[in-house]
Structure formats: C-alpha cells, structure tokens
Amino acid sequence: MPKALKMDVEASQGVKNFLKHLLESGKVKGVFALKKMNDSGAVSYSLITSVEELASAEPLMPLMPENAGQALSRLTVKEALKEPVAAVLRPCELRAFTELVKRVQGSEDNLLLISPICAGVFPLSSATDGSWEKQMASYAESSREGKIHPGVRKMCQACTSFIPGRADITVAFAGRKDTGSSCHLILDTPRGEEFAQGAPGTPETVEKEPAELAPLREARAARRSEVFKEIDVQGQKGLIKTFAPCLGCHGCMHVCPICHCVLCVFDSKMYELQPWSIESEPESKGGIRVPSGTLFFHLGRMAHMAVSCVNCGMCSDVCPVNIPVSEVFSMVGDQLQKVFEYVPGRDVEESVPSGTYKEDEFAGIGEQ
Amino acid sequence: MTQEFKPNLVGYLCNWCSYAGADLAGATKLEIKPTLSVVRVMCSSRVNSNLVLTALAWGADGVLIAGCHPGDCHYEQGNYYARRRFALLKKILESLDLEADRIQLSWISAAEGKRYADIVNDFAEKISRRGPSPLRNHSKI
Numbered sequence A: 001m002p003k004a005l006k007m008d009v010e011a012s013q014g015v016k017n018f019l020k021h022l023l024e025s026g027k028v029k030g031v032f033a034l035k036k037m038n039d040s041g042a043v044s045y046s047l048i049t050s051v052e053e054l055a056s057a058e059p060l061m062p063l064m065p066e067n068a069g070q071a072l073s074r075l076t077v078k079e080a081l082k083e084p085v086a087a088v089l090r091p092c093e094l095r096a097f098t099e100l101v102k103r104v105q106g107s108e109d110n111l112l113l114i115s116p117i118c119a120g121v122f123p124l125s126s127a128t129d130g131s132w133e134k135q136m137a138s139y140a141e142s143s144r145e146g147k148i149h150p151g152v153r154k155m156c157q158a159c160t161s162f163i164p165g166r167a168d169i170t171v172a173f174a175g176r177k178d179t180g181s182s183c184h185l186i187l188d189t190p191r192g193e194e195f196a197q198g199a200p201g202t203p204e205t206v207e208k209e210p211a212e213l214a215p216l217r218e219a220r221a222a223r224r225s226e227v228f229k230e231i232d233v234q235g236q237k238g239l240i241k242t243f244a245p246c247l248g249c250h251g252c253m254h255v256c257p258i259c260h261c262v263l264c265v266f267d268s269k270m271y272e273l274q275p276w277s278i279e280s281e282p283e284s285k286g287g288i289r290v291p292s293g294t295l296f297f298h299l300g301r302m303a304h305m306a307v308s309c310v311n312c313g314m315c316s317d318v319c320p321v322n323i324p325v326s327e328v329f330s331m332v333g334d335q336l337q338k339v340f341e342y343v344p345g346r347d348v349e350e351s352v353p354s355g356t357y358k359e360d361e362f363a364g365i366g367e368q
Numbered sequence B: 001m002t003q004e005f006k007p008n009l010v011g012y013l014c015n016w017c018s019y020a021g022a023d024l025a026g027a028t029k030l031e032i033k034p035t036l037s038v039v040r041v042m043c044s045s046r047v048n049s050n051l052v053l054t055a056l057a058w059g060a061d062g063v064l065i066a067g068c069h070p071g072d073c074h075y076e077q078g079n080y081y082a083r084r085r086f087a088l089l090k091k092i093l094e095s096l097d098l099e100a101d102r103i104q105l106s107w108i109s110a111a112e113g114k115r116y117a118d119i120v121n122d123f124a125e126k127i128s129r130r131g132p133s134p135l136r137n138h139s140k141i
Ligand code: SF4
Pocket: A245, A246, A247, A248, A249, A250, A251, A252, A253, A315, A318, A319, A320, A321, A322, A323, A325
C-alpha cells in the first residue's frame, strides 16, 4: 500500500496547506494551480510565487478554464523550468500534458505533479453565471458518496480514467467519505515522498483505489456507454445531422490540448475555396455550403489527434452551438486506442501511435 | 444504374515500386479500367490522412494507396508508417459507418505489372458495384 500523508482538514484546504509548506520551506519556487481572479468565481491557472498570492489559490475548484496540460506546455515549451514548481492538475490534464511532452511541446523537469482522484468539473458557463457555487455543497456530498454529480460536464460523468496514473502525489478526493474533515495525500513516487518530508500531517498507508470506489467506476462506465449511444454520427446522414450547425470557429481545436500545431493546416488558407473552385465546385455539386469542408475539418482533426484524446471535454464545453465534439472524439478515440493498444498519457516514454511501427503488425493490410 | 456508374477513383502510387509497376502494366499493354486518376508520390508514407480525406471530400468514390512491399521501401520504413496511418484512418471511417472499404492499401512492386492491373480492375469493379460515395458531390458538407 502506498504511503500517504493524512491531514485533519477538508481536502482543498489540505492541498493548500501542503502547497504553502512547499513555498515557505523553499522546496518549490512556485505553485501552478487554479487561482481566483476576484470574488465572482472566475478562476485561471496561475503560476504563484508568494505565500500571500497563494491565499486566493483554489487548487481543487471544479472548473477547467483551460486544459492545464496546454497551460503547462505554454510555460515549458521553450525551456524547461529551472526551479522546482508544484503543479496541481486534474487526471485528464495530466494525461494531456504527458501527451504534449511526448510531442516535445513541454517538459516535466522540475515539476512536482499533484493530481486528485477526480469528481469532475462544472461546465464553464457555470463560472460566469455563478451557478457552480450554489452546487458546491451537493458536489462535495456526491463526491464523498462516490456518486456522479449531475451538474458536472458530460464527459466527466462519462470518464473512467479519474484516478491519476502518473502523479507524484495523488489527492484522495472522489469516493472518500472523510474529505469533509480530513484528507490524504498519497505519495506515489520517491519524488513525492521527498517533497512531503517535513510537511504537516501524519504518515499513514492507504489504498489508492479502495473497494468503495468500485461503484463510482461502474456508474461512470455505464454513463459512458449511454453518452456514446446518445450521439448520432453514423454514416453521412448522422454526421451531417450532428455537425451541420458547426460555425467553423475552430474553438474546439484551439482549446484542445492535443492540437498543438502553431499553424494548423485547417486554420491556413490551404483548404479555402479557390477562385477556380468557386466555379467548378458548385457546378459539380449543385451548390456549396459556405464555409465548406466542415466534415473534412472534423474528420481531418480526428485523424490527427483522436488516438490521443484525453476525454477532457474542453471542446464540447466551448462549442457555441453545443455540438457534442468531445463525445464524438472520445467515442472514436476509444476505438482507435484499442487498435493500437494505446492509452493516452499512460507513459511519457511511450511513442504516439503514428510515430512508431512494428514490422509484423497488420499483416492483412496491403496484401489484397 | 450501377451498371452504368463509372466511379471516380484516386490512386496515390509510390514512385519507386507501384508507379513503376503501373508503368510496366502499361508497357505490357495489360487492360486497365480508365477510372483511376494516378497521383505519383515519392513514398506511400507521403500519403497522410488529409490527402485521402481531400480526395473523398472533393468527390472521389474510392482511394487506392500503393507502395512497395514491406521490407522493400526505398526509404526503408516508409511503408510501415503508411500502414499504421492507413489502419488509423480505416478505423475512423469504420467507427463512423462511412464505408471504410472505399479506401484500400496495396503493396505492388516494380515487377508486378499484372498485380497492378488486377488490383486496379478489382477495385474499380468493387466500387462500381457499391455506387457513388455518400460524400461525393454533397453540397451540405
Ligand atoms: S467549436 Fe463547435 S462551431 Fe466551432 S468549429 Fe468546433 S464544432 Fe464547429
């Protein structure tokens, strides 16, 4: 059983106390976590370097203004951090960051990775209308009981990878009955243990996935199949039905942590209608949609990244016309991941499927 | 109508093997259905998913990718990567019920003129039977 640090305070306060200890003791030079911008409920990922600023940090606030994997990539893509920084991010964000590091879009050097067993996040709209705050009590309660809170993002309700795989420190949160009055920081790696030395709390050993988490895992898996059944993307008909309202704003792509290209081919002019095709296209098709190439964009993006989709739900959350982008990409992603026996974010040393091959695989392909 | 339907096919042929195989087929005067528009690429690994999707989105009824047999790629590993990309795209089309057999990857060496002719003819026949692609000439996408 892994070692843990038990603290006699509510979970998010426990994490904050731990971060405070790290900053004060000089073990880290900075903390990367969600921070309140003012009293309205708006939060942003921030790099915090002083204990005073840490007061408004909200490391476990159930909102995701940006996938933290993308945010950490911004901080580390040009150069690795020179001083130790503790980063608190959710499991899907950690998976996203791992995928980005694999693609040389960031570095884990000098990062202490802290991640909770996750109960999900609320849609971003609840940050602007303040409704997340009204739901916090019921959120904490359903988290303690290991139930799905009906207000969290659909992809969170349907997420079965809610236990962080490769954090240095895991915050035992979802499914733990005691999080209202105490909490456990599970020290997963030697690095985690090293940083926790001298931190407030009592050492204990705890199970990372105790039996009481099983019902939550089952409920999430059942919700996942339901969510996949609810979408209609079968055949040309289903695809047009689902993606017809698409504005072509590319918001889904810009918030996707895996879509990291500086200039995406779909944002370039490469596939815009050209003067010559403005005549020939409508002629052969009997008309054209403007903008055209909507399905091409979604299928193309899918071919580029769905095998690494971390199910974070960012894309669905930002879509102005409520297209279930994330549900579609996750459904396809699941199938692609089975083909390549690939689990996004599992191992930073593991190559992305398109960057490697085996000589003796897919034997049937090419022979016909 | 399927009798008369002439499919519009795009073939991406690798320069070193399959394109030479096509040349040989022509030089030996084998009968080849004239429905395949050939695009010469330097290696099958040049064919990324966007090239295939562009063809489908702009009206192709089927896309054939052909390269050197495994172990024979001019750039040593190109066709292994091509095979992975193909498997990935095929799975996407399958998971969306988009008639995945409209794309095909075939290994054809420079010496296999006959195999080239057979593959092109079989592919053309298969797609003729299937009829026009559901994405073809679609003014809504
Ligand atoms: S965010 Fe929605 S509207 Fe914008 S491109 Fe993506 S699917 Fe289309």
